[in-house]
Amino acid sequence: MKTSKEYYEKLKSMKPNVYIGGEVVKRDDARLKPGINVISLTYDLATNPKFEKLLTATSHLTGEKINRFTNIHHSVDDLLKKQEMTRTLCRMCGGCIQRCMGIDAMNALSAVTYGVDQRFGTDYNKRYLKYLQWFQKNDIAANCAQTDVKGDRSKRPHEQKDPDMYLRVVERRKDGIVVRGAKAHNTIAGYAEEIIVTPTRFLTPEEKDWAVAFAIPADWDNVHLVCRVTNPRERKKLDAPISHVGDVESLTIFDDTFIPNDRIFLNGEVEAAGILALLFALFHRHSYTGCKPAIGDITMGYTALVAEYNGVEDAKHVQAKLADLISTTELVYASGIAAAYTSTKDASGTYIPNTVYCNVGRRHAGINTYHEAEILADIAGGLAATLPYEEDFYNPKVGPLLNKYIMRKADVPAENIHRCYRAIGDAICSGLAGVMQIAGVHGGGSPVMEEIAILKQYDIKQRKEIAKYLSGIRKDMPV
Ligand SMILES: Cc1cc2nc3c(=O)[nH]c(=O)nc-3n(C[C@H](O)[C@H](O)[C@H](O)COP(=O)(O)OP(=O)(O)OC[C@H]3O[C@@H](n4cnc5c(N)ncnc54)[C@H](O)[C@@H]3O)c2cc1C
Numbered sequence: 001m002k003t004s005k006e007y008y009e010k011l012k013s014m015k016p017n018v019y020i021g022g023e024v025v026k027r028d029d030a031r032l033k034p035g036i037n038v039i040s041l042t043y044d045l046a047t048n049p050k051f052e053k054l055l056t057a058t059s060h061l062t063g064e065k066i067n068r069f070t071n072i073h074h075s076v077d078d079l080l081k082k083q084e085m086t087r088t089l090c091r092m093c094g095g096c097i098q099r100c101m102g103i104d105a106m107n108a109l110s111a112v113t114y115g116v117d118q119r120f121g122t123d124y125n126k127r128y129l130k131y132l133q134w135f136q137k138n139d140i141a142a143n144c145a146q147t148d149v150k151g152d153r154s155k156r157p158h159e160q161k162d163p164d165m166y167l168r169v170v171e172r173r174k175d176g177i178v179v180r181g182a183k184a185h186n187t188i189a190g191y192a193e194e195i196i197v198t199p200t201r202f203l204t205p206e207e208k209d210w211a212v213a214f215a216i217p218a219d220w221d222n223v224h225l226v227c228r229v230t231n232p233r234e235r236k237k238l239d240a241p242i243s244h245v246g247d248v249e250s251l252t253i254f255d256d257t258f259i260p261n262d263r264i265f266l267n268g269e270v271e272a273a274g275i276l277a278l279l280f281a282l283f284h285r286h287s288y289t290g291c292k293p294a295i296g297d298i299t300m301g302y303t304a305l306v307a308e309y310n311g312v313e314d315a316k317h318v319q320a321k322l323a324d325l326i327s328t329t330e331l332v333y334a335s336g337i338a339a340a341y342t343s344t345k346d347a348s349g350t351y352i353p354n355t356v357y358c359n360v361g362r363r364h365a366g367i368n369t370y371h372e373a374e375i376l377a378d379i380a381g382g383l384a385a386t387l388p389y390e391e392d393f394y395n396p397k398v399g400p401l402l403n404k405y406i407m408r409k410a411d412v413p414a415e416n417i418h419r420c421y422r423a424i425g426d427a428i429c430s431g432l433a434g435v436m437q438i439a440g441v442h443g444g445g446s447p448v449m450e451e452i453a454i455l456k457q458y459d460i461k462q463r464k465e466i467a468k469y470l471s472g473i474r475k476d477m478p479v
Contacts, residue, residue, distance in 0.1 A: 001047070001056070001067050002139035004040035011036065011191055015219040018190045018250075019226045027191055031229045034246025036191045038093045039141050042069055045089070054085045059136050060349070061129065069099045070136040072110050073351040079286065079340035086290025087333065091297050094242045094427070095436055096443075098188040100291070102142025104283035105196040106132060107350055109213065112276040113265050114348035119272075124265045125348070131215060131263070135194070143192040143218070145183035145252050146280055148200045157203065157210045167197065167254055168209040169267065176260040177267060179212060182253045185442075189250035190227040192218045197254075199266070202274030211273035213266035214259045222257040225250040230435045232426050237390055238419055242426055247435060278453070279352070284444040285362035286353040289336025292365035295440065296329030299372045302424050306380045309408045309417050321375045328368045335361025355457045363450035369440030373428045384424045393418060 002010075011027035018025050018032070025031075046055040046067050057071035057078065058064070073079050082103075089097040110132070113124035135142070148157075151165030160166070167181025179197075189195060196215045203211050216223065231246035266272055304322060307313040339357035346352050377384060383406075393402050403414035406421075427433055441447065465478035 004043040083290040090294030100287040101144040105144035108279035142194040143189040199273040224253040293333040300325040
């Protein structure tokens with residue numbers, strides 16, 4: 001397993017292809033550091049005796065100890081531990097742990113490459129297993145680039161005016177393929193070691209060129225990572241864990257990029273493209289049943305703390321709102337547990353979480369994202385938005401006055417109240433908060449995508465038969 005220092009050294013050795021604000025930067029650029037700090041946690045805690053059991057697993061390929069972020073789920077317990085690990089780490093970094101998508105993509109590829117080989121006699125699974133072994137041994141941090149830019153949403157890939165709106169193969173060679181297109185909103189890509197590309201939707205027979213999956217180093221030739229950085233507001237005096245972690249998304253452009261054969265996991269098998277797209281989304285939505293409860297934990301913590309500092313903790317409406325937050329948080333977590341317990345073992349040996357439970361959980365989290373923030377905004381009051389600059393609290397003239405007028409309960413020191421409000425501002429009233437809220441709605445798929453997944457799987461017809469029986473339209477009891 002790698003250390004966070006080794007991970008950072010690796011990033012520093014990579015070719016510069018990250019664009020921020022009009023210039024190409026190296027991966028030791030200060031603007032990437034808060035995001036790198038998040039990923040570093042996944043390495044540091046894997047060797048911390050308190051977290052080691054949760055953050056490590058045993059490779060089913062080599063029997064060696066590996067970081068759980070490189071593990072392929074081979075039991076219900078694997079799925080449960082991944083969910084718990086995600087919640088634990090998201091609590092600790094105050095937001096998105098970001099490394100989940102790499103392993104979610106690897107789990108999807110595990111099942112799909114096996115299935116495609118069985119059906120078409122290809123050798124993708126052999127290539128994949130070789131890649132996985134390397135991935136585990138080198139403890140790789142990866143992005144999954146699934147979301148295409150998609151152009152006109154009413155048109156299929158082959159109907160777009162510009163066919164590059166969905167990433168596609170533009171040339172097939174003996175030793176590999178050349179791909180062109182762009183993948184949007186790629187979290188961690190600017191400080192990932194690898195980028196794993198999967199299709200974004202079901203495809204039709206004429207869409208062979210769009211049915212492609214592969215993995216490449218993030219600094220590969222003709223790959224441009226155009227990154228938008230969201231870091232917390234800078235602090236000068238009140239250092240806090242939340243001020244060291246950030247989030248970066250990339251528009252990842254594949255500018256006629258050559259992909260060698262051993263890195264290709266799907267190439268023209270349209271029948272499998274949609275299954276891979278759905279399966280990645282499914283594993284990722286299961287990860288969301290871990291991360292979204294952590295956001296609930298954090299929101300709930302700030303709500304209870306600020307209510308206590310303000311002296312309103314016992315007010316009936318505050319208690320009701322806390323119960324509301326607990327309900328969303330724990331229902332989403334429970335859906336992930338249910339999805340793990342009712343998972344199925346795929347022919348490849350990979351455990352696939354239950355589709356309905358994952359999707360209802362992810363959907364419930366998504367539609368409550370702004371509601372949770374609204375509860376905190378309600379209970380915290382306006383100061384979360386209008387808190388004076390940090391420096392003014394240290395100005396010899398107005399600083400003592402700010403500390404006097406920020407006071408709430410007499411036994412809570414002014415600095416604690418200041419810290420609490422600055423953190424709440426970061427959590428719900430900052431650039432980073434805005435990005436995280438949109439991520440809460442769209443990450444892993446927009447709510448409508450979860451609705452489609454639920455409706456496709458759910459037996460509504462059976463429910464109609466129950467209604468018919470109860471109303472006497474049908475005589476026999478439906479089973
Ligand atoms: C912070 C953040 C991080 C992310 N990280 C990643 C990542 O690392 N990797 C990755 O691959 N993706 C990532 N995503 C992308 C995420 O999965 C997408 O945002 C999501 O799938 C929606 O796609 P879109 O943003 O293109 O929105 P759109 O596809 O434009 O969807 C917006 C809305 O348009 C409507 N709509 C769209 N298409 C149709 C249609 N055909 N018919 C009817 N209505 C339609 C729906 O109401 C939908 O909610 C991330 C997103 C965010 C916000």
